[in-house]
Amino acid sequence: KCCNSSSIPEPLATIKSESRLKHLLQRLPSYCPESMVSLWICINSTLPGASRKSDGWVGLGCCELAISAECRRECKQASSKNDITKICKKDTEVSNTRSLGSVCCSYAGRHTNCREYCQAIFRTDSSPTVSQIKAVKEYCQSISPELIGCVGNYTKSYPIRSPIDSLYCCDRADEPHCQVACRRILRTMTTEHEIMEGLIDECGSQPLPQDPLWQCFLGSAHPPTKSETETSPTAKMDGAKLHCCSKANTSLCRPTELFRSCNIQSDQGAMNDIKLWSNGTIKMPFMNIPVLDIRKCRPEMWKAVACALQIKPCYSKSRGSVICKSDCVDILTQCGDHKRFHEGQTAERICEILSPIDDPERCIPLERYLTPSSLGNIIEEVIHPCNPNPCLSNHLCEVNRKGCQPGQDCLPYFCVPGCKLGEASEFLVHLEARIQVPMRNGQAGCFEVCTCGQSGRLENCAEMPCIDTSKTCIVGGQRKNHGTSFRVDCHPCSCFAGETICSTRQCLSTDSSDEDRRRFTGLPCGCPDRFVPVCARNGRTYPSACVARCMGFKDNQFVFGHCRSSDPCSPNPCQKNQRCIPSRRVCLTDMVDCHCPQYECVGRPSGCGKIHMDLACDTDNVEHPNLCQLLQMDKTLAYMGHCQDACKKARPVCGHNGETYNTVCEAYSDRVAVDYQGRCHAVGAVAEFASDSGCDMIPCPALSTPGCIPVTPPGACCPLCAGMLQILWNKEQINNFAKLNRKQPVTVHDILRILRLHISVPQCDIFGYLSIDSEIIVLIVPVDQQPTPLQIEACSMEAEKIDSLINYGSPTLVSHVPLSAFLTSEVSISTIRSGFVSVLFCNRSSLLL
Numbered sequence: 084k085c086c087n088s089s090s091i092p093e094p095l096a097t098i099k100s101e102s103r104l105k106h107l108l109q110r111l112p113s114y115c116p117e118s119m120v121s122l123w124i125c126i127n128s129t130l131p132g133a134s135r136k137s138d139g140w141v142g143l144g145c146c147e148l149a150i151s152a153e154c155r156r157e158c159k160q161a162s163s164k165n166d167i168t169k170i171c172k173k174d175t176e177v178s179n180t181r182s183l184g185s186v187c188c189s190y191a192g193r194h195t196n197c198r199e200y201c202q203a204i205f206r207t208d209s210s211p212t213v214s215q216i217k218a219v220k221e222y223c224q225s226i227s228p229e230l231i232g233c234v235g236n237y238t239k240s241y242p243i244r245s246p247i248d249s250l251y252c253c254d255r256a257d258e259p260h261c262q263v264a265c266r267r268i269l270r271t272m273t274t275e276h277e278i279m280e281g282l283i284d285e286c287g288s289q290p291l292p293q294d295p296l297w298q299c300f301l302g303s304a305h306p307p308t309k310s311e312t313e314t315s316p317t318a319k320m321d322g323a324k325l326h327c328c329s330k331a332n333t334s335l336c337r338p339t340e341l342f343r344s345c346n347i348q349s350d351q352g353a354m355n356d357i358k359l360w361s362n363g364t365i366k367m368p369f370m371n372i373p374v375l376d377i378r379k380c381r382p383e384m385w386k387a388v389a390c391a392l393q394i395k396p397c398y399s400k401s402r403g404s405v406i407c408k409s410d411c412v413d414i415l416t417q418c419g420d421h422k423r424f425h426e427g428q429t430a431e432r433i434c435e436i437l438s439p440i441d442d443p444e445r446c447i448p449l450e451r452y453l454t455p456s457s458l459g460n461i462i463e464e465v466i467h468p469c470n471p472n473p474c475l476s477n478h479l480c481e482v483n484r485k486g487c488q489p490g491q492d493c494l495p496y497f498c499v500p501g502c503k504l505g506e507a508s509e510f511l512v513h514l515e516a517r518i519q520v521p522m523r524n525g526q527a528g529c530f531e532v533c534t535c536g537q538s539g540r541l542e543n544c545a546e547m548p549c550i551d552t553s554k555t556c557i558v559g560g561q562r563k564n565h566g567t568s569f570r571v572d573c574h575p576c577s578c579f580a581g582e583t584i585c586s587t588r589q590c591l592s593t594d595s596s597d598e599d600r601r602r603f604t605g606l607p608c609g610c611p612d613r614f615v616p617v618c619a620r621n622g623r624t625y626p627s628a629c630v631a632r633c634m635g636f637k638d639n640q641f642v643f644g645h646c647r648s649s650d651p652c653s654p655n656p657c658q659k660n661q662r663c664i665p666s667r668r669v670c671l672t673d674m675v676d677c678h679c680p681q682y683e684c685v686g687r688p689s690g691c692g693k694i695h696m697d698l699a700c701d702t703d704n705v706e707h708p709n710l711c712q713l714l715q716m717d718k719t720l721a722y723m724g725h726c727q728d729a730c731k732k733a734r735p736v737c738g739h740n741g742e743t744y745n746t747v748c749e750a751y752s753d754r755v756a757v758d759y760q761g762r763c764h765a766v767g768a769v770a771e772f773a774s775d776s777g778c779d780m781i782p783c784p785a786l787s788t789p790g791c792i793p794v795t796p797p798g799a800c801c802p803l804c805a806g807m808l809q810i811l812w813n814k815e816q817i818n819n820f821a822k823l824n825r826k827q828p829v830t831v832h833d834i835l836r837i838l839r840l841h842i843s844v845p846q847c848d849i850f851g852y853l854s855i856d857s858e859i860i861v862l863i864v865p866v867d868q869q870p871t872p873l874q875i876e877a878c879s880m881e882a883e884k885i886d887s888l889i890n891y892g893s894p895t896l897v898s899h900v901p902l903s904a905f906l907t908s909e910v911s912i913s914t915i916r917s918g919f920v921s922v923l924f925c926n927r928s929s930l931l932l
Contacts, residue, residue: 185355187237190223190230192367193437195392195405197223197230202352203509204234250538255295261286265296270500270539271475353389360385363420372415372433373423380418387452388414407446411438465846465877466495474498477539479511482845485697486725495845502535510894513840517824517900519547528552528565528580532823532900545823554581568890568907575811577906584906586811587634587856588769605768607856608633612777614766616741618646622669622679623853624741626766626798630855645763646681647742657684662714667753669740669853670828671901672821673814679828691715700726700748721745722752737763739799739860740852754835756850756862758799759783769797769856788870790916796862797854804875804913806882808861809854810889816904829901834859837899841885846870847878861885872915879912886910 154171184205191198200218216234223230253265264285272278286296357377359365365372377385391406411434419430440446469480478498486493501511504520512518512535520541522529528550533541556563556578563569563578570576572592576585591603604612610629617631618624619641625631631641642649652663661684670679691711699710701718706726713720722730730748737743738755743762750757765777778800786793786804793802797809817829831853838861839849851861863882865874888896889908896902 184237185352185359187230187233188352189356189359189366190227190233192226193405194223194226197226201230201234202348204237252296256286257295258286261296270477349393350390353386353393356389356393357385360389370433370436373420374415375418375420377418381414383453384410384414384449385418387449390452391447391449405438405440405446407443407448408434408438408441410449464871464873465844467843468495468845469843477501477503477511479513481840482843484839484845484848500539502539502541504541504894504898510898512898516837517820518898519900519903520898522546530903532820547819547823550580552580556581556583558583566892575809575907575909577811579813579906584811584813586858606630606766607769612766612768614764614777615643616645616763617641617643618649620679621671621673621853622646622667622681623855625855626741634855634857645742647744651681656682661686664714664720668828668830668832670830671812671814671817671834671853671859672828674818674821674826677818677821677826677828679830685714687714697723698725699723700730704731722749724748724752734760735762736760738852739796739850739862741766741798741855751850754832754850755852756796756803756805756864758796759801765800766855767795767798767800769854787865787868788872788875788915790872791875792914792916794911794913796860797856797858803862804865804870806863806879806913807911808859808863808882808886808889809909809911810859810861811906811908812859813904813906817901820901820904831859833901835861837902838885838896841888841895842881844877844881846874847881875913875915879914882910882912 154167157167158171184202187205188198188201191201197219200215200222203215204219219234220231223234250266250269253262253269256262256265265282268278268281268285272281282296288297360374360377363374363376365374374380388406388410412430415430415433419433438446468482472480473496474480475498477500479501481497481499483493483495483497499513501513502516502518504510504512504518514535514537516535518533518535518541519530520533522531526549530547530550531544532547533544536542550565552565554565556567558569558571558576558578563583565578565580568575568577571585573588573590574585576583578584587607589603589605589607589609591600595603602609604610606612606626607630610627610633613627615627616624617628619631619634619636624646625634625636625641628638628641628643632638647667651665651667655663657663664683664685665681666683667681668679670677672679691709697709699707699713700721700723701707701713701716702721703718704721704726705718707713707716707718710720710723727748730746733745734747735743735745736747736750736757737759738750738753739758740755741763742753742755744750744753744755744757747757759781765781767778781800783801786802788804791804793804794807795802796807821827821829831851835849835851838851842849842863846866847863848866849861849863851859854860861882863878863885865878867874870878885896886908887893889902889905897905
């Protein structure tokens with residue numbers, strides 16, 4: 084109707100997205116001058132909340148879009164844009180959005196799920212998605228109609244599509260440079276305002292409805308049909324949370340409680356909670372709790388409560404976001420305003436409703452947050468470059484472990500593009516990562532493996548064989564459900580689709596005789612502890628033919644000697660125009676038609692282009708920006724990484740995997756930690772209570788930190804200060820992953836490369852190997868030669884974190900192929916003996932003085 088008063092084409096009337104329409108209307112003055120009085124009177128009189136006094140001020144119809152009441156009031160009284168600039172500011176509107184979120188979400192009371200989904204609506208400038216809005220309705224409808232109404236008022240005018248859903252519109256731009264810019268903008272920008280401004284700047288055109296590009300964005304064009312653009316089924320769900328849904332055995336199970344919220348928004352939420360509670364009443368849908376002035380009564384404890392509920396501390400064992408009952412009773416006894424309590428209301432009765440649990444395994448005890456750490460407050464010793472996340476919402480943050488090239492800004496992190504596990508998910512995975520997600524049909528035990536593509540979506544999905552999760556295992560007369568972990572004697576075990584999978588460790592029982600104990604070596608099949616190494620076809624060196632046979636290898640599947648002692652490029656297996664490069668690997672796949680080559684054939688590069696920096700050191704101790712340039716110079720690779728003076732000359736060391744390396748740098752490059760100096764000539768026990776072995780004659784290096792209680796990796800001779808994981812895995816699943824990936828073998832390096840991305844502290848790094856009894860051993864070790872107690876504890880906590888993610892089947896790990904094959908994990912950590920910490924800190928202080 085209004086458009087009849089102007090030269091605006093009819094498509095304006097067909098725009099479906101209210102927020103896009105509003106954005107266009109805000110730009111209407113740029114191509115509809117104020118002199119078109121009849122048009123502006125019409126538009127202002129038909130927009131929501133517009134007054135009939137619309138003459139003169141073209142922005143009147145937008146006044147109701149302001150969040151703050153002051154801005155709305157000033158806008159309605161204004162006669163030009165200049166009249167509102169002092170009151171209506173962008174930063175004020177953003178902070179008011181978050182303040183509004185705090186008010187809305189406070190109606191959730193103690194209902195964690197409702198509060199979480201509510202807060203997600205207000206956390207960023209991005210528009211809420213359909214799934215987010217639906218989740219709030221589903222989880223909060225029965226809890227608080229006030230919350231639903233409050234959120235509804237905020238979300239009703241927002242778009243509900245993800246920016247990448249509009250990628251097809253970029254093809255409708257006339258200019259090629261605009262098409263390229265459009266795709267880049269949609270993948271890197273999140274808010275609608277940023278996208279619109281970016282497109283205007285890059286494409287050089289105003290958002291006119293008759294322009295094909297803008298016509299598409301503004302909603303007058305229909306998105307392509309499925310035949311035009313095939314989208315992955317998982318792109319319309321949250322694949323990460325679907326992993327958790329399979330663990331919900333009862334209606335009381337809340338998968339979202341497995342997620343932790345260590346970010347700025349949660350910290351702000353805790354601060355907002357404190358402000359609300361400072362009013363003298365903690366308001367909840369089903370009760371109000373009168374409290375004294377919490378700024379004076381136990382303020383530190385109230386802060387701990389707010390942080391615990393919002394940020395949800397991570398422990399090695401999963402806990403919900405409920406404080407323990409004893410803490411609840413303690414704080415309400417001291418700080419509850421008992422004069423204003425209702426009749427019959429006591430601290431005990433209130434806490435029986437709010438926090439009925441007092442088991443520290445199932446609630447959050449506040450004690451550790453109310454006392455100073457014994458490790459002091461030297462925060463420079465351990466940093467978290469990716470927390471808070473410095474990257475864009477569609478990028479992942481990686482710890483920078485590679486250093487920087489000269490002249491570059493050297494940041495402690497990288498931002499790399501990723502894919503979401505569905506439009507409703509905040510969980511990102513790396514480009515080209517292979518991801519296991521549940522099938523869309525929701526059938527239990529059915530998954531597909533997809534690849535994170537350049538489009539920012541999961542694509543090229545292939546179905547995995549379904550797992551019958553209804554099958555159970557009978558162990559010792561007891562029935563075990565699928566996915567249950569347990570122990571049989573000294574063996575960690577897991578039930579997988581009716582099959583009991585256990586480690587192959589050797590055990591001593593209570594019935595073992597003294598002679599059995601004397602002869603017990605702790606090696607597989609009771610093999611003697613003689614070190615006569617053999618190289619098996621999986622690329623692993625075993626200490627003897629006996630151990631190799633025990634692990635299932637036939638005599639024609641191994642040869643005597645270390646695997647690294649043979650040259651895989653002699654004779655040359657590559658074509659004439661290719662170069663053979665040794666590429667040592669230990670394969671986890673076990674298929675006749677899936678080989679484990681120890682070399683790579685590469686063409687001689689004519690140019691390396693802009694390859695991401697991954698430093699390489701040649702045998703002349705000359706450093707190259709990457710392997711490509713090293714090969715271009717016709718050099719031989721010594722190891723990846725910076726060239727180290729300590730590694731100029733060959734000084735053999737024995738790694739935990741039983742392999743001898745020319746230098747410690749070569750071992751670290753192979754992601755293997757050093758056991759002892761010199762060539763490998765002994766094997767340690769892989770089981771507890773083993774008799775003395777050939778390690779007795781090994782001179783072990785001193786511990787990196789005095790007072791450290793170390794761990795000794797299976798098969799190794801020497802202890803070290805580190806966190807250690809022993810992981811039981813499913814070989815059948817690993818084989819299935821290889822079949823879906825063109826029969827490419829799955830290696831220990833593949834495992835460590837992905838796990839390394841989850842080590843968030845740069846002061847710790849990850850190493851690992853396949854033990855001689857086929858467990859995956861992961862070591863998280865301080866990188867400094869003389870680590871501090873705080874750094875040792877940080878590495879131990881990183882190990883506990885990974886252990887917890889494995890044992891609770893968190894999508895953070897199990898979404899990744901091949902980590903999806905992990906069954907269960909055992910963790911061992913290093914600690915500092917009491918008394919040594921203060922001595923160490925005193926020594927360090929005296930050095931500083």
